[in-house]
Amino acid sequence: MIAPMAFSVLLLIGFLFFTGVGLLYLLFMGLIHYIPLVVIGVVVLYIWIVMMIFHYFNTKKRKKWFGIIAGIFVMGAAVWPIMHLYKESISTVDAEVDVFYYEPFSMGRETKLVSLDEAATLTLEDNLPRIDGATALYPLYAAFVHAVYPEKEYNPYDSEVMVNTTPVAYDNLFSGEVDMILAAGPSDAQLKTAKQKGLELKLTPVGRxxxxxxxxxxxxxxxxxxxxxxxxxxxxxxxxxxxxxxxxxxxxxxxxxxxxxxxxxxxxxxxxxxxxxxxxxxxxxxxxxxxxxxxxxxxxxxxxxxxxxxxxxxxxxxxxxxxxxxxxxxxxxxxxxxxxxxxSEFYVVTAGTENPNVEKFIEWMLSPQGQELVEKVGYVPVKKP
Incomplete structure (x- = not known):
């Protein structure tokens, strides 16, 4: 039969091992707010088992005081996860938007894409300008593409027509990954980056x-x-x-x-x-x-x-x-x-692209048809009818 002291040591080793594995899991899963509660819970459980082994709880008074002290520590450790759960219960406003609802030529999908009632006065078949932009402007430039580009799949994350956050769109423009972006005007840091790279940004307002x-x-x-x-x-x-x-x-x-x-x-x-x-x-x-x-x-x-x-x-x-x-x-x-x-105005931004169709496309965006789409999507055109 294993002596109580040896058993308590073996138990401690087992608790440390499984607790360590559990803590690594919590860290990996991003559940760090539960760590104090888990540690305190394990310590309380281990102490309770050891005291049971050594017959410490032979009076009601000892059981009562252990319960009070353990309860205080557990409740204290529970404050952080409770606060986290409360915070998570409050909705975030900048919710993710399913951009696939606005994808040009969406194949059999439910769509929110706005389109013209007539054929566009400009059609492009090759040398398609590569576009990126802000999420908020994707419904607009997706509508531009739907009107002018050839019909095919334009995956929002892997095609000639992408949608990213404004910082990523500017990075793609500066690196030459795209020919043009639709976004708000550049920040001071983005202007500095363009200057360091020897790029001259051209900002053309297309809406307000x-x-x-x-x-x-x-x-x-x-x-x-x-x-x-x-x-x-x-x-x-x-x-x-x-x-x-x-x-x-x-x-x-x-x-x-x-x-x-x-x-x-x-x-x-x-x-x-x-x-x-x-x-x-x-x-x-x-x-x-x-x-x-x-x-x-x-x-x-x-x-x-x-x-x-x-x-x-x-x-x-x-x-x-x-x-x-x-x-x-x-x-x-x-x-x-x-x-x-x-x-304020938002822009088509270019940085010296050699694509011959970029200027044609921008001119069309400022045409009556392009500005009609700006209005129909829900923005305010820069050119009055």
């Missing part, structure tokens, strides 16, 4: 859009002044009560660097320094931890920003509301009439 700020539907604030927006993102206004809301601290979310919406915020702020963005630790691979800008979670005291079309048409989240700025609602008419104070 509103840069919008949004909050939780339950937030009583419906409008902010432009100066108040700047003060919020400079860290000068920190509580909603300062702008007519509830007495709650403002969670001002930001977007990753060089994204179209972050560049729009930087342009809006001008020389005013932007405060540090909320960050969260994110597991990377086997236990590595990185920090990234937190995705917008729809807390009752949060504020975020994006572009109008992406928010209202592509994502369509009814748990948020767009704020009026200086008392003006962001919609197509206020953008068209230039009443909404932070509307």
């Amino acid at each position: 859009e509103a840069f919008v700020f949004f909050v939780n539907q339950k937030n009583p604030v419906t409008s902010l002044e432009l100066k108040q927006i700047q003060d919020i993102y400079a860290g000068k206004i920190t509580d909603w009560k300062e702008v007519g809301g509830n007495n709650e601290p403002i969670r001002a979310f930001q977007r990753p660097e060089d994204s179209g919406s972050q560049t729009a915020l930087e342009r809006l702020m001008g020389d005013i320094p932007i405060m540090d963005a909320p960050e969260e630790n994110v597991p990377e691979g086997m236990g590595g931890i990185i920090s990234e800008v937190s995705k917008y979670r729809n807390y009752k005291n949060a504020i975020g920003y994006t572009f109008r079309y992406y928010s209202t048409e592509m994502v369509g989240n009814d748990e948020i509301k767009l704020l009026a700025i200086n008392g003006v609602e962001p919609n197509k008419e206020t953008i068209r009439n230039e009443e909404y104070p932070i509307s």
Whole structure:
């Protein structure tokens, strides 16, 4: 028969082995918030078994005190996973969009693609310009392609017509992977990169859009002044009560660097320094931890920003509301009439491509047919009918 001490040592070795395997699994799966609870749980279980082996629990008082102390430690370790589960229960607004709904010539799929009622005045059969762009603009340039390019499959991630985030689209343009992109204007960092590579960027406006700020539907604030927006993102206004809301601290979310919406915020702020963005630790691979800008979670005291079309048409989240700025609602008419104070143009951007059809395609985008598609998709044309 194994002596109690030897058995407790063997038990400890077994617990350490299986706990180590479990912790590695949690790290690999990105479940780091459960680690303290698992460690405390294992320690409590091991101590309880050892005390049972040595007949420590021979009085009710000892059992009671062990239960109290163990309960305190377990409840303390459970705080982090409970907070994580609560955070995960709050929806993120920048939800992924199924871009395949907008794929040109979608083969038998349900589609949201907009098309002309007549044949395009331009058709391309070869030397097809390679295109990339912002997700929010994919429904538009996919419609352009559907009108002008030959019918075939254009996989959004592996074809002449791709869709990526704005930073990736600019990287592809700079590396010569694509001939043109549709996106917001470049950030200062992207302009610097183009200059270092000896590239001359040509920006051709093809439509107008509103840069919008949004909050939780339950937030009583419906409008902010432009100066108040700047003060919020400079860290000068920190509580909603300062702008007519509830007495709650403002969670001002930001977007990753060089994204179209972050560049729009930087342009809006001008020389005013932007405060540090909320960050969260994110597991990377086997236990590595990185920090990234937190995705917008729809807390009752949060504020975020994006572009109008992406928010209202592509994502369509009814748990948020767009704020009026200086008392003006962001919609197509206020953008068209230039009443909404932070509307701006988006562009076809090139960097010296040799493809002979690029200029023809851009000219067609600015033609009555091209501008008709801008309107039908849901943006505001740069050229009035």
